Amino acid sequence: MEFFLLSPDDNRMTQPIVIDAQPGGEPANPGRHDGKEWLHILEGEIVLTLEEREPVILTTGDTAWFPGQQRHGFRNSSDRIARVLSVTTPPNL
Helix, strand or coil, rough: CCECCCCCCCCCCCCCEEEHHHHHHHHHHHHCCCCEEEEEEEEEEEEEEEEECCCCEEECCCCCEEEEECCCCEEEECCCCCCEEEEEEEECC
């Protein structure tokens, strides 16, 4: 997975990141952080996993929003690259 920070100024209220995930790619560990997170699938398909919920398949154009404190992760479930726009508040990288 490659992460591209779109705004390096961490004094802002939000932090936009584009994530490119290769087929089968996923973070090493599920995430958990303060604030909220919003995802928008720019390209491809992912399986979003949220603590205490059934996994959800998101495809190009789909959006998800969830509390950052809820353990979360995703996996590229396709054979093509997946590109995801993630916005967190407050910044956490």
